[in-house]
Amino acid sequence: MSIPADLKYTPSHEWVRVEADGTLTVGITHHAQDLLGDMVFIENPAAGRTLAKGEECAVVESVKAASDVYAPVAGEVIAANGDVEASPESVNKDAYAAWMFKIKPANADDVNELLDAAAYQKLVESEAH
Amino acid sequence: MLKQTPLHATHRELGAKMVDFGGWDMPVNYGSQIAEHHTVRSGCGLFDVSHMLPLDIKGANVRAFLRQLVANNVDKLQVSGKALYSCMLNEAGGVIDDLIIYFMDETWFRLVVNAGTAEKDLAWMEKMNADWGMGLTLTPRRDLAMIAIQGPNATQALNEALPGVDQITASLKPFNAAAMGEMFIARTGYTGEDGFEVMVLAKSAPFFWKALMEAGGKPIGLGARDTLRLEAGMNLYGQDMDETTSPLESGLAWTVDLKTERDFVGRKALESSEVTRQLTGLVLLDKGVLRSHQKVHTKNGEGEITSGTFSPTMQQSIALARIPLGIAPGEEVEVEIRDKKLKAKVVKYPFVRNGKVLI
Numbered sequence: 001m002s003i004p005a006d007l008k009y010t011p012s013h014e015w016v017r018v019e020a021d022g023t024l025t026v027g028i029t030h031h032a033q034d035l036l037g038d039m040v041f042i043e044n045p046a047a048g049r050t051l052a053k054g055e056e057c058a059v060v061e062s063v064k065a066a067s068d069v070y071a072p073v074a075g076e077v078i079a080a081n082g083d084v085e086a087s088p089e090s091v092n093k094d095a096y097a098a099w100m101f102k103i104k105p106a107n108a109d110d111v112n113e114l115l116d117a118a119a120y121q122k123l124v125e126s127e128a129h
Numbered sequence: 130m131l132k133q134t135p136l137h138a139t140h141r142e143l144g145a146k147m148v149d150f151g152g153w154d155m156p157v158n159y160g161s162q163i164a165e166h167h168t169v170r171s172g173c174g175l176f177d178v179s180h181m182l183p184l185d186i187k188g189a190n191v192r193a194f195l196r197q198l199v200a201n202n203v204d205k206l207q208v209s210g211k212a213l214y215s216c217m218l219n220e221a222g223g224v225i226d227d228l229i230i231y232f233m234d235e236t237w238f239r240l241v242v243n244a245g246t247a248e249k250d251l252a253w254m255e256k257m258n259a260d261w262g263m264g265l266t267l268t269p270r271r272d273l274a275m276i277a278i279q280g281p282n283a284t285q286a287l288n289e290a291l292p293g294v295d296q297i298t299a300s301l302k303p304f305n306a307a308a309m310g311e312m313f314i315a316r317t318g319y320t321g322e323d324g325f326e327v328m329v330l331a332k333s334a335p336f337f338w339k340a341l342m343e344a345g346g347k348p349i350g351l352g353a354r355d356t357l358r359l360e361a362g363m364n365l366y367g368q369d370m371d372e373t374t375s376p377l378e379s380g381l382a383w384t385v386d387l388k389t390e391r392d393f394v395g396r397k398a399l400e401s402s403e404v405t406r407q408l409t410g411l412v413l414l415d416k417g418v419l420r421s422h423q424k425v426h427t428k429n430g431e432g433e434i435t436s437g438t439f440s441p442t443m444q445q446s447i448a449l450a451r452i453p454l455g456i457a458p459g460e461e462v463e464v465e466i467r468d469k470k471l472k473a474k475v476v477k478y479p480f481v482r483n484g485k486v487l488i
Contacts, residue, residue: 037352038163040439041418041446059467061418063162063439064352092161 002030004096008111009120010072015096018111024103026072028060030095031124036062039088044080044101051075051103053110058100060091073110075103134179135274135331139338143348150351151245153180158350165353166441169320170484173282174349175341178319179274180244183328184251187237188265195230195238197393198257200376202386206232210306212317215384216376217250218395222402223372224379226250227364229317231306239313241275243366257394273313274334278346279324279357281484287314287325289344290337298325319354321361321482356438359447362410362479368421369408369435369449375399378451380408380478406432409456410478411448412488413464415471419448424465425473429453434464442481443488449478 003009008016013032017025033039041061051057051071058069079102084090090098105111115123131154140147145156156177158165168174186194195203201215211232217225226246231239242250251269258265278287288295297307297314303323306315313328329337342348355365362380364370370379377385377399385399411434413419419437432452440447448464456462458477463470476488 037158038161041416043417061439063356063441064157066418066420 002096003117003121003124005117007096008072008114008116009123010070010114011123012070014069014072016072016111016114017099019102022105022108023078024073024075024105024111025099026069026101026103027099028069028091028095029120032060032067033091033095036060036067037064038062039091042085042088042091042100044082044085045077047077047080049077051077060088069100071103072114073103073105074107075105078102078104132180134177135334136177136179136276136338139335140177140348145348145350148351150180153244155180156348156350157352159348162350162352162356163441165347165349166356168347169280169322169349169353169357170442170481171281173278173280173286173346174320174353175338175346176277176279176349176351176354177274177338178277178326179331179334181275182242182244182247182250183270183273183275184240184242184254185237185268185270186240186254186265187268188263189236190263191236191238191265194258194261194263194265196391197261198254199228199230200385200393200395200399202389202391203230203232203238204389206230208232208305209234210308212304212306212315214304216370216381217253218376218393218399219372220394220398221372222375222395222398224366224370224374224376224381225253225372227366227370227381231315245367270328272331273328274331275326275328276334276338276341277318277320277324277326278341279318279320279349280322282345283322283324286341286344286346287327290340290346319361319363320357321363321479322357322484356441359436359438359449360440360442360479360481362449364408364449365436374451375402375404377404378406378408380449405454406451407454407456408435408449408451409458410476410480410488411437411450411462411464411473412443412476412480413446413448413471413473414461415473417446417466417469417471419446419464419466419473425450425452426463426465426470427452427456427460429455432462440480442484443486447480448473
């Protein structure tokens with residue numbers, strides 16, 4: 001199971017990378033894409049949209065099912081990745097390279113509430129039973 | 130405790146992702162569902178369909194029994210091995226199950242029923258057997274496993290895996306079956322491709338499966354089975370029809386025989402009720418994925434998607450939908466997906482047959 005140590009995670013299976021300038025890059029985890037299977041459609045939030053923490057803001061659909069993606073923290077969308085919308089299968093190939101959108105957090109400290117790799121690993125293991 | 134087919138350990142060894150499918154622990158894929166889908170359209174795929182139940186009905190009155198029990202007419206079956214697809218209806222004209230009936234001889238017919246409905250079907254048939262005083266013996270054949278071999282290379286793979294079967298596969302026509310020793314070989318399937326469904330003794334199934342893989346067959350999970358059957362425009366029980374829907378509003382009028390005087394369960398209800406809806410194909414014109422239960426808006430009122438998916442062959446989303454009559458192929462409708470209304474085109478299905486897109 002691939003869970004990079006340098007990323008943060010949410011219980012709803014998003015990964016978050018804290019960039020040097022304090023902005024956040026968001027995608028879905030390897031575990032999430034594995035559960036969903038072959039991706040066929042992705043819809044990202046528009047740049048400029050303001051998100052509340054936990055708000056449904058993107059959709060990933062596999063052949064099997066549709067799944068919502070939630071905002072890991074409150075903030076403003078500053079970029080959305082058109083490449084993953086054009087090639088949804090890139091999420092299956094490398095979930096951590098296929099980022100979906102970037103957020104400028106409303107409050108920089110909010111990232112501290114996210115799970116670290118060890119805590120996320122535990123969560124994934126507990127869901128497997 | 131989930132039920133297991135005779136090939137359960139084989140799926141585990143192959144690294145299948147297993148899911149609870151109507152109480153059965155079944156492979157949903159062995160890696161990529163889309164790759165498996167393409168394998169069946171271009172090569173040869175193997176499906177474990179042992180969760181479905183073969184049921185032998187024997188006795189002097191078996192033909193008379195089936196004439197009353199099902200909506201299609203078993204008198205179409207006169208040659209041993211010939212198969213018939215039919216619905217079994219309740220008194221209200223709703224579909225209890227859809228099934229395949231094989232004519233073996235005048236005292237023996239073999240049925241194959243869906244996994245999720247098997248117990249209900251058996252109870253219904255036993256009740257009718259008793260009510261009508263038919264004196265038949267119904268034997269569920271859980272001692273058999275069933276493997277579907279599907280795709281343009283299916284014949285080649287089966288011939289290679291099973292020495293001597295080439296004499297049968299060379300002459301077996303679609304929707305016919307033949308016995309070979311303990312095995313039962315039917316030229317049937319649920320993919321829109323050429324292929325076979327083979328029943329073997331449960332204990333022989335793992336060996337047979339491995340021989341088929343050595344002959345070039347690739348294991349295919351239930352995920353791809355669903356996208357393949359939807360492209361082929363084949364109904365799925367519980368989604369496209371059930372006990373509350375009429376076969377005449379489920380795209381199954383061709384399987385209901387109303388031409389003969391034969392009195393079958395559900396006939397009165399079908400003849401006295403008005404048909405106001407139709408099952409039709411949809412192709413999504415906007416981006417997104419059609420899914421079951423999404424609402425469809427037409428100029429004649431609302432309808433609903435019964436099965437929807439992303440079509441790996443067509444690279445766009447397709448669906449079956451139950452909508453009001455009077456909407457013709459080529460017309461546009463709107464489908465509600467989350468908070469949006471997306472454009473879809475009504476089409477005549479099947480969408481794909483024998484590897485070719487028909488839309």
